[in-house]
Amino acid sequence: MKREISLIVRGMKVIHRVQPWLLVISIASGVFSSILPFITIYFSSLIINELSLPSRNFKHIMGLVVLTLVLNLVCRLIVNFLAQMFDTLQYVLGHKNQLDLADKGYQLDYADMDDTNIRQMREKLNRGRYYKGIVAIAFQLNTLTLNLFSVVISISLMIEMFMTKSIGTSRLDLLMNSPIAGILLIALLVISILYSIKINAISQKKQFEAMNESGPHFNYDRFYTYQLSTEYNAGKDVRLYGQRPLIENQINFHLSKILGFQRSVPEFGAKYGAIGSGIQVIVNVATYLFVGLKALLGAFGVGNIVLYTGAITQFGTGFTGVMQTLSNIKQNTNYLQWYFDFVDLPNRKESGTQPVDLETMKHGIIEFKNVSFKYPGSEHYSLENISIRFNVGERVAVVGKNGSGKTTFIKLLCRLYDPTEGEILLNGMNIKEYNYQEYLASFSVVFQDFNLFSFTLGENIAVSSEYDEEKAMDCANRAGLEKRMESFEDGLHTQLYNEISEEGVEISGGEAQKIAIARALYKDAPFIVLDEPTAALDPLAEADIYARLNRDLIQNKTAIYISHRLSSCCFCNQIAVFEQGRLIQHGTHKDLLEMEDGLYHELWNAQAQYYA
Numbered sequence: 001m002k003r004e005i006s007l008i009v010r011g012m013k014v015i016h017r018v019q020p021w022l023l024v025i026s027i028a029s030g031v032f033s034s035i036l037p038f039i040t041i042y043f044s045s046l047i048i049n050e051l052s053l054p055s056r057n058f059k060h061i062m063g064l065v066v067l068t069l070v071l072n073l074v075c076r077l078i079v080n081f082l083a084q085m086f087d088t089l090q091y092v093l094g095h096k097n098q099l100d101l102a103d104k105g106y107q108l109d110y111a112d113m114d115d116t117n118i119r120q121m122r123e124k125l126n127r128g129r130y131y132k133g134i135v136a137i138a139f140q141l142n143t144l145t146l147n148l149f150s151v152v153i154s155i156s157l158m159i160e161m162f163m164t165k166s167i168g169t170s171r172l173d174l175l176m177n178s179p180i181a182g183i184l185l186i187a188l189l190v191i192s193i194l195y196s197i198k199i200n201a202i203s204q205k206k207q208f209e210a211m212n213e214s215g216p217h218f219n220y221d222r223f224y225t226y227q228l229s230t231e232y233n234a235g236k237d238v239r240l241y242g243q244r245p246l247i248e249n250q251i252n253f254h255l256s257k258i259l260g261f262q263r264s265v266p267e268f269g270a271k272y273g274a275i276g277s278g279i280q281v282i283v284n285v286a287t288y289l290f291v292g293l294k295a296l297l298g299a300f301g302v303g304n305i306v307l308y309t310g311a312i313t314q315f316g317t318g319f320t321g322v323m324q325t326l327s328n329i330k331q332n333t334n335y336l337q338w339y340f341d342f343v344d345l346p347n348r349k350e351s352g353t354q355p356v357d358l359e360t361m362k363h364g365i366i367e368f369k370n371v372s373f374k375y376p377g378s379e380h381y382s383l384e385n386i387s388i389r390f391n392v393g394e395r396v397a398v399v400g401k402n403g404s405g406k407t408t409f410i411k412l413l414c415r416l417y418d419p420t421e422g423e424i425l426l427n428g429m430n431i432k433e434y435n436y437q438e439y440l441a442s443f444s445v446v447f448q449d450f451n452l453f454s455f456t457l458g459e460n461i462a463v464s465s466e467y468d469e470e471k472a473m474d475c476a477n478r479a480g481l482e483k484r485m486e487s488f489e490d491g492l493h494t495q496l497y498n499e500i501s502e503e504g505v506e507i508s509g510g511e512a513q514k515i516a517i518a519r520a521l522y523k524d525a526p527f528i529v530l531d532e533p534t535a536a537l538d539p540l541a542e543a544d545i546y547a548r549l550n551r552d553l554i555q556n557k558t559a560i561y562i563s564h565r566l567s568s569c570c571f572c573n574q575i576a577v578f579e580q581g582r583l584i585q586h587g588t589h590k591d592l593l594e595m596e597d598g599l600y601h602e603l604w605n606a607q608a609q610y611y612a
């Protein structure tokens with residue numbers, strides 16, 4: 001209980017920080033919504049009482065009718081206004097909350113993203129993001145206030161009902177005036193309420209279990225459905241390989257599993273809900289009998305039948321609502337626990353304090369010292385005992401067969417991961433000692449799986465909406481986009497991709513790669529790392545880019561290329577050859593080519609024979 005309360009309080013603090021008015025609006029909306037039905041109930045009883053009098057006063061009756069309408073209208077307007085504000089604030093809360101979670105993801109170590117537990121945690125949070133966890137708190141506070149107020153108002157009316165006695169002395173009078181009748185009615189009410197609370201609690205538990213059990217199938221289903229319905233790139237393969245039946249089979253399989261797990265919830269609800277409705281009918285009959293008999297015996301006017309039956313009904317609904325909301329709040333603490341477990345994950349472990357100044361980067365030495373690395377959760381080393389030095393300012397090529405560890409080597413250099421064993425030194429100091437953000441800022445990297453966004457071309461290059469247009473244009477041209485730029489009517493302001501805007505232009509894989517290179521050039525960092533920078537370029541564009549890289553793009557920067565086209569690496573100061581996670585050769589192109597039994601010689605000749 002203590003744990004649950006502290007989770008809810010923490011959740012409320014999050015809401016207060018993000019949307020300070022939301023909690024107040026939730027309560028206010030709950031209060032006004034609870035009053036609304038009582039206005040009609042109360043004034044209807046007054047009107048009927050007045051109508052039933054022989055000396056009825058029509059002016060008074062009309063006054064009551066007008067008052068009922070006006071109060072109803074005012075209250076409804078307030079309720080609608082608050083509901084609208086509530087929905088807007090709730091929407092913004094959900095949105096900001098998503099962004100907060102995304103920010104938290106970026107604050108974690110990149111390596112944590114490989115952790116299956118963390119992935120599952122994110123997936124669970126993602127699934128309940130619109131209706132569970134933090135966003136559910138304000139909604140539940142609203143429902144709790146509404147139902148609590150209904151219960152308080154109806155109890156005060158019911159007390160009046162039980163206390164008002166008939167003046168007759170018949171047996172029926174005695175029975176209806178005795179506490180027994182009231183106690184019986186209350187007992188019936190309590191039974192029906194307890195029953196619905198129990199059913200709701202079991203149903204909530206079943207819903208939670210079903211969601212947990214169907215989790216992995218849900219992931220598959222979402223992934224395949226996304227691929228089939230939304231993923232633009234998947235469209236080609238789906239068409240050409242006729243993949244739809246296979247994907248549909250998978251979707252149907254996982255969907256049937258999900259439905260299998262979730263079917264138990266509505267089945268349970270339907271079965272026990274019917275019994276609940278039966279009990280409710282008995283309670284209603286007993287209520288009308290009790291109130292009707294009291295009115296017949298003259299304890300109160302006919303109009304009060306409306307008032308008291310309304311109060312009893314509202315009490316039943318309100319009390320059930322309170323208990324159901326409390327049970328929902330309790331269930332929601334499971335989601336809150338996931339949420340805070342994720343939020344409380346330790347942020348990046350070592351951010352270092354040493355500043356990274358440009359001078360260090362211009363005249364330095366990078367050294368991998370006996371570096372080995374296993375990906376989180378993997379049993380195999382992707383890199384083993386790598387030792388290599390290179391001077392800052394050099395051009396270094398990293399070559400090797402697929403899966404030999406080239407990209408992993410770069411990821412370690414950029415500190416996306418830290419070595420499992422050994423260390424990487426910049427000017428004799430472990431790179432972990434340097435300020436993490438400044439260290440990252442010294443790398444311009446184009447990974448194989450780079451991402452461009454549906455922004456304008458200029459924004460994609462400069463990674464900002466305010467940028468130096470001349471510099472962005474220069475980078476675009478230097479990356480080989482001169483010709484293509486001429487066809488962009490809006491130049492740098494051309495929107496990329498037409499997923500969002502009709503004016504968006506589609507670009508080819510090679511053009512995207514050139515834009516990614518332009519982005520790296522714009523960043524103007526001391527290190528430029530290109531992982532297969534020309535894989536999507538045509539031979540002319542490739543030759544052109546390498547000539548430019550050589551001539552003026554790199555200038556005095558340190559350049560590291562990963563490439564399978566060895567002809568493009570021969571101008572590098574140093575070539576590192578990887579094989580199954582090991583660095584098996586390194587040296588200049590000339591040295592390596594002379595080693596006739598070496599892998600480099602083999603790879604070179606394998607490519608060269610096609611050009612002979």
Ligand SMILES: Nc1ncnc2c1ncn2[C@@H]1O[C@H](COP(=O)(O)OP(=O)(O)OP(=O)(O)O)[C@@H](O)[C@H]1O
Binds near residue numbers: 404406409
């Ligand atoms: N996130 C990851 N988790 C676990 N293993 C991984 C991960 N990424 C890569 N690996 C494994 O690490 C090894 C080296 O992969 P890496 O991507 O560094 O190779 P590569 O030389 O760049 O390959 P390619 O030439 O195909 O791009 C491979 O066996 C790969 O399966």
